[in-house]
Amino acid sequence: MMGIKGSTKVYGLFGDPVKHSLSPVMQNTAFQALGLDCVYLPFLVQSNDIANAVQAVRALHLAGVNLTIPLKERVLPYLDEIEKEAELIGAVNTIVNRNGRLCGYNTDAPGFLASIRAAGFNPSGKNAVILGAGGAARAVSFALAKAGAAGINIFNRGVEKAERLAQDLNAAYRLPTATGDLSSDLAAALEGAELLVNATPVGMYPNHTSAPLLTRNQLHQGLLVCDLIYNPLQTRLLEEAEAAGCRFLNGVGMLVWQGALAFQLWTGRKAPVALMEEAVLKAMETEDRDG
Ligand SMILES: NC(=O)c1ccc[n+]([C@@H]2O[C@H](COP(=O)([O-])OP(=O)(O)OC[C@H]3O[C@@H](n4cnc5c(N)ncnc54)[C@H](OP(=O)(O)O)[C@@H]3O)[C@@H](O)[C@H]2O)c1
Known part of the structure; x- marks a missing residue:
C-alpha cells in the first residue's frame, strides 16, 4: 500500500478465514477515493483468540475493525458499548474505537x-x-x-x-x-x-x-x-x-452497503458506494473463485 505514514489510521478485518475477503479492496478503494490517511488490513483471528484480538485493538490503537465468521457473535462480551440493534441481533460486525472505548455495531442489518x-x-x-x-x-x-x-x-x-x-x-x-x-x-x-x-x-x-x-x-x-x-x-x-x-x-449489494455503513461510522464521511461496488466486482472477476 502506497502512502503509509506515521499518522496513518489503521483499520482491519478480524476473522477466520480472511484470505479471500473483499473488504480490504473495498475499504481501501473508499479511503483512497476520499484522500483519507487510512489503511485497511486483514488479520487472521481464530475464535479462541478473540479476547486478545480485542485487547490488541486497544493496545495498537486500531481505529476500527470489522468482524466476520466466526467472531461476530463471540465479540460482544469484550466491548465497552453495543448499539441496541446489534444487541438484539446478537452480533457485531463493526467496532469503532472512540478514544479507547470500543463500540460495537451491526451494519449487516x-x-x-x-x-x-x-x-x-x-x-x-x-x-x-x-x-x-x-x-x-x-x-x-x-x-x-x-x-x-x-x-x-x-x-x-x-x-x-x-x-x-x-x-x-x-x-x-x-x-x-x-x-x-x-x-x-x-x-x-x-x-x-x-x-x-x-x-x-x-x-x-x-x-x-x-x-x-x-x-x-x-x-x-x-x-x-x-x-x-x-x-x-x-x-x-x-x-x-x-x-x-x-x-x-x-448479495453484492448487502456486502457493499454493510461496508459503506462501517466506513461512515469510522470516518463520518459519505461512502463512495458506487466505487466500492465497482472495486468488489472487479476483484471478483480477477481473483480465484474461493472469495
Ligand atoms: N451478502 C452479504 O454481505 C452476506 C453477509 C452475511 C452472510 N452472507 C451469506 O449468508 C449465508 C448465511 O451466513 P450466516 O453468517 O448466517 O451463516 P450461519 O450463521 O452459519 O447460518 C447458516 C444458516 O444456513 C443454514 N444451512 C447451512 N447449511 C445448510 C444446508 N446445507 N441446507 C439447509 N440449510 C443450511 C443453517 O441451518 P441450521 O441452523 O439448521 O444449521 C443456518 O440457518 C452465507 O451464504 C453467507 O455467505 C452474506
Whole structure:
C-alpha cells in the first residue's frame, strides 16, 4: 500500500478465514477515493483468540475493525458499548474505537435494508419469507422488522433455531411470525409474501450446482427474491427466480452497503458506494473463485 505514514489510521478485518475477503479492496478503494490517511488490513483471528484480538485493538490503537465468521457473535462480551440493534441481533460486525472505548455495531442489518431499497423495494407493510436462521437471517429479520414489515416467516433446517429467532423478533417488535423447517409448504408461505430471502449457504461456491431450496413453480411474479450469496453472482435460486418472472437481487449489494455503513461510522464521511461496488466486482472477476 502506497502512502503509509506515521499518522496513518489503521483499520482491519478480524476473522477466520480472511484470505479471500473483499473488504480490504473495498475499504481501501473508499479511503483512497476520499484522500483519507487510512489503511485497511486483514488479520487472521481464530475464535479462541478473540479476547486478545480485542485487547490488541486497544493496545495498537486500531481505529476500527470489522468482524466476520466466526467472531461476530463471540465479540460482544469484550466491548465497552453495543448499539441496541446489534444487541438484539446478537452480533457485531463493526467496532469503532472512540478514544479507547470500543463500540460495537451491526451494519449487516441496515446494509441489507439499503441494498433492497436501492433496488426499489420498501419492506414497510410487506410480508417476508426468510430461509435460514443463522447470523445473516437474524440481521435481515431484525432489519425488516425495524423497517415496518407486516410479518416474517422463518424456515430453517433446524426448526428450533427458527423458533428462537421468531421469539426474539416478537419480544422486540411484536410482529406476526411463523416458523417451519425446509420441508414445509414454502409455496403456500410465499402466497401472501412480497420478499423472499435466502440466508443459507445453499447455492454458494463450491457447492453452486446443488439444488436450490425453491424452484420456479413455487415462486410468483410478485416476489423480490434476494440471495445473500455473492459467489456466484447468479445462484441457481436466482436463475429460478428469473425463470418465474420475479425481480431478483444477489448479495453484492448487502456486502457493499454493510461496508459503506462501517466506513461512515469510522470516518463520518459519505461512502463512495458506487466505487466500492465497482472495486468488489472487479476483484471478483480477477481473483480465484474461493472469495
Ligand atoms: N451478502 C452479504 O454481505 C452476506 C453477509 C452475511 C452472510 N452472507 C451469506 O449468508 C449465508 C448465511 O451466513 P450466516 O453468517 O448466517 O451463516 P450461519 O450463521 O452459519 O447460518 C447458516 C444458516 O444456513 C443454514 N444451512 C447451512 N447449511 C445448510 C444446508 N446445507 N441446507 C439447509 N440449510 C443450511 C443453517 O441451518 P441450521 O441452523 O439448521 O444449521 C443456518 O440457518 C452465507 O451464504 C453467507 O455467505 C452474506
